[in-house]
Amino acid sequence: MSSDIAIKVSGLGKCYHLYDAPRHRLLQILFGKKRQFFREYWALSDVSFDVRKGETIGIIGRNGAGKSTLLQMLCGTLHPTAGTVQVNGRLAALLELGAGFNPEFTGRENVFLSGALHGLSNAQIQERFDDIAAFADIGGFIDQAVKTYSTGMFVRLAFAVQVHLDPDVFVIDEALAVGDQRFVQKCYRKLEELKSRGTSLLFVSHDTTAIKMLSDRAVWIHDGKLRKIGDASTVVDAYRNWADGISESIAAPAGTSLPIDKQADLAVNKVSLLTSEGRESSTFIHGESVTLSIDIQNRGLPVGIPIRLGFSARNNRGVEIFGSNTFDSQVVLETPEPGASMTLKADFRLPLLAAGVYTMSLNVDALNSEGNYEAEVMLVDFFSFHIDERVKVYTLIGVDVNFKVGQYA
Incomplete structure (x- = not known):
């Protein structure tokens, strides 16, 4: 794999065996390869693409298209039926809620557990702990069991941990959809910071505007297959047209x-x-x-x-x-x-x-x-x-403002 490639996906596929009745599963064990009692369902089939170092890829598609299955195989939490995934560097991931945390442990203990699982020493984790706690901003709950956390608190801590692991590749699966607006904005600023440091980002989102703003390219997964890949704006437009029932001929x-x-x-x-x-x-x-x-x-x-x-x-x-x-x-x-x-x-x-x-x-x-x-x-x-410009604009759109200074006695 080339040194400028962070992730290489080749012919990736995942097949599940679907049984119409519980007894069919037992019959399959008894008959082995002599007879088939299941139907094959390919959640993902023949997907191939590369992610360059420092590149951001947005993944879109309707519910059930295979997006989460793809990310799980990229992260190694799901074994592919076909194809290969090669990752160059340290990978951090924020997938389904609950992944990687022990609900009986406190937030502090889970920070150290997650860091250890990613190869950091106790000293390295301790050095970053204050930054993680400040980013998560959950106050004294950092010393309470994670099982007592709300969904939003869990996402805050999980995101804070992952972004402070100095990942070469960061994978996110719709986790930010459950955060409050202020925290989501803070997360997006952190993602921009990671991008500027050369981290490769892959994220799934139904927010197609965010895909356009953050991504260099986009991948559209449809019915388990790669339907379109390319410039983020072009792919998002094609997906929106499809979702709105607009023909490509129009x-x-x-x-x-x-x-x-x-x-x-x-x-x-x-x-x-x-x-x-x-x-x-x-x-x-x-x-x-x-x-x-x-x-x-x-x-x-x-x-x-x-x-x-x-x-x-x-x-x-x-x-x-x-x-x-x-x-x-x-x-x-x-x-x-x-x-x-x-x-x-x-x-x-x-x-x-x-x-x-x-x-x-x-x-x-x-x-x-x-x-x-x-x-x-x-x-x-x-x-x-x-x-x-006639006045400098630092945001998407500026406003004409008439400032007035009041006099105080």
Whole structure:
């Protein structure tokens, strides 16, 4: 395995034997290989990918897709039926609640137990204990039996222990979903710190925005198979479209230029972002007034069919920063005569965005015969624009603030 690879997964698979009745399990023992009384269920099948050192991989997929099975095999707590896993360096993991802790031991005792299991000496653990206790922030409960902890307290201590083991690879399976908001934010800051130190991260989450913000790449597991792997924003968008029932034939690839030659009933032939003077531009100063102009052509729908249009702008991590749609704005749109076009203009003021390049995405839905809106056009990151700052912005979006200093007697 190459020295710049932290984890190498090759043809990984896990098969379970399912029995329809308890007696079949006994019969299988008696007959051995002569007869089969079980059905094979492959929870994971033929999954292969590499994780580079310092890289963050987000793993997504619906419940039961095989995500947790994959992480358990990566951590060595589950033996694969097929394939291999190679890990280069010390691995720390936060999997299902309860793993690695003795419920009869106190929090303090479990800290030392976990450290010892990861190869740390008593002196090394003692040196880090104050930092672990401060991060967990559970007060005097550190000296109470873990079995008395709430779920949130357990996660606090477990996460604090794992991140202070100086891991080369850190694996998390949805554990942060049960933490309170303040602690989750602290955890994300710690993960960013680990990333900056070159730690490889793998985490499962149903928070696709967090996947985009934290991950360099994403892995989509579907029905036990690797369905898609690549840039986090691209994979998350594909997963969201699938979850929303949007066909790949509707969603144009990112960066597609207009017009798009697709056999759709509606078409978006031109989109422009205009300055307040009505001039097309690709560079704007945050906070200025702009107009989004969209030309829509009716290729095959009857006249008067209700349609709705939405747009969003995303940063270079693929995170949606702002957007709107005609439905929530209570704007009524209907299809023109077949073959005719119409222009929709949306006037708004750009937020105080940080300087950089942003992309625009657009979707158009039409009301179908069943009374549901169905996607006709979906354009992802199909044009970009640059933002210059008039004031420095250190966050995703800034605000105009008028500070006033009061006089005190």
